[in-house]
Amino acid sequence: MKQVLEGSHAVSEAVRLARVQVISAYPITPQTHIVEAISAFCADGTMDARFLCVESEHSAMAAVIAAASTGVRAFTATSSHGLAYMHELLHWAAAARLPIVMAEVNRALGPGWNIWMDQTDSLSQRDTGWIQLYCEDGQDVLDTTLMAFRLAEAVHLPVMVVLDAFYLSHTFEPVDVPRQNQVDRFLPPLVPRISLDTAHPRVLNQMAPPGVYMEMRYNIQTAMAQVPRRLTQYQKEFRAIFDRPPGDAVEAVQCEDAEVVLVTSGTISSTCRQVISDLRSRGEKIGMLKIKMFRPFPIALVRRFLGAARKVAVVDRNFSFGASGVFAQELRAALCNLDGHPPVFGYIAGLGGRDVTPDTLVEIYRRTQDCPTPPEESIWIGLNQEVVQSWYN
């Protein structure tokens, strides 16, 4: 049934429908609406689940790790500093091979304090072993959250469902909320791979000497490598049950004949769709590759869709200091061994919640069009030179 839902509540509804049993969370803006709604579901009996109000994000992740280790479906949500505070345990959750799902609302890291949109928080967790799925709109949020549980439980790795702060977390959109019996068909009860059980005592997460550690790491990568195939498989099931397509790992929009392909993620993709529609109507050859799945990085798909492109312009709403935008890095790495690959222009835009408007994307398109090769590794869009000069450096 279609409902007008806040992006945050699209997560909460999916968590309810997924019959999550243990939720543990700590407040941080702009994530709080997600767990407030879940907390209410637990309190009024809408969900048969235990909600742990812990005293930090570190403890929130520890509690869901422990719950998942005891064989129940577990969820948490966080953002920004909360995610950074969890960092140690993100490694732990993945290496313990636990199918935890976490909603992560992209928010800038301080200082200066900034509660607005920026992807650096989630992207700086890229080496932790979490699958990362970026959402474009409210429907995508709900669908991706359901898919996240399915994927996590198939490959025994945790999944981060990533939403843009405010542009998505606090925006109300019509969302088709499926019926419980539909979700039950898509997402059967958890069959835990491991579970603490006094009838079958075993020890989890113990010391792993050099003779076994490397193999454990290799197995995590093997599981990661299964994700694209599993995602394709579950997309078919999803479409059959819910009668709509869930988000692809990547989505190519008019890339075939494009002179410039913009690479986007999150809500910028929606803005870009509008720009493509406008510019195409004027005969401009612009395309878009939306990357939904950042981990595992969809190398094969990127090569397929961008290998023959003329120019690629990556829009990064994040930055890795001393390097470049993170999507640009990953894309360059994916393309570098491909003969005749296109030049990759890296653009930095919209950090700390600055709007990325259609005009921003048109500027990126024009600048890419005008240069035969990238003038520098990263081109920062819309910098106010007065503020740059006044800030200490």
Add this chain to the structure above:
Amino acid sequence: MVQLDIPPNDYINPGHLGCPGCGATLAMKFALKALGEKTVVVIPASCWGVIAGPYPQSALQVPVLQMAFATAGAAASGVRAALDMKGDTATTVLSWAGDGGTFDIGFQSLSGAVERNEDCIFVCYDNEAYMNTGVQRSSSTPYGTRTTTTPGQGWKKTRKKNMVEALAAHRIPYAATASIAFPEDLICKFQKAKDLRGGSRFIHILAPCPTGWGIASDMSVKIARLAVQTNVFPLYEVQDGLKYTLNYQGGRPVQDYLQVQGRFKHLTGADCDQIQQKVDEDWELLRGKAGIYVDPAAARAREQRQCKSKARKS
């Protein structure tokens, strides 16, 4: 003290990786004798993370969840929540942390868990420093101790944090101290804690470390006993954060305890006198708490009796 037969069952395997004379290993042995096989143990980074054995072995015959250093309280809460959701309220969740994982890095998580009154038994096996990493000071290290991060004349000049008082201040149903030198008392306290389901229980066990304390491995139990006999580590219980019960009255001079340990050998007579004074103060304070406790129901009943008696007289 109630004398009990020590249960014959053991849930710890021979071949564990504890050092000879390890107090923490004995503590676990006794604790599990009391708690039995329906126990899940949560172990954060600590000596016990090593003692429990490397993959693919286990020193314990009960399920163990090893966790990151700061997480014992939260992880135990997560296990409890999941067991409850699975309908298993009978299994005991035992959080088993060292002093670092309780007094220092794990304090926030523990405080959060007991404030929520999580239905778990939280144990600190206390060897009074970071022994697993080579004897660095913790906030449990007593005044006067030399460690590798309080070396030479820089021996620790601040008090040991009083963890039982901190936990009692959370008004949890049960907090107690225990010692590997008093196994009947220790087992009795674990049985009591096990039976007090539904809330947070905390047991603080002094667990000597021969390596870190500079003692022979056959001296662990003796020195643990001296800690109690000198009132350095009194045995007591606190119910609901208010009702104190002393289990043992010591009185030997602290010098008897200090002089047999390498970690205190630098102390002068004057230093030892100062420590004696602190121990005496703490002991009096504790005795006061045990003595001045008045049961509110009994107090109300007494007041009512007095009122009635006054009414009759008038």
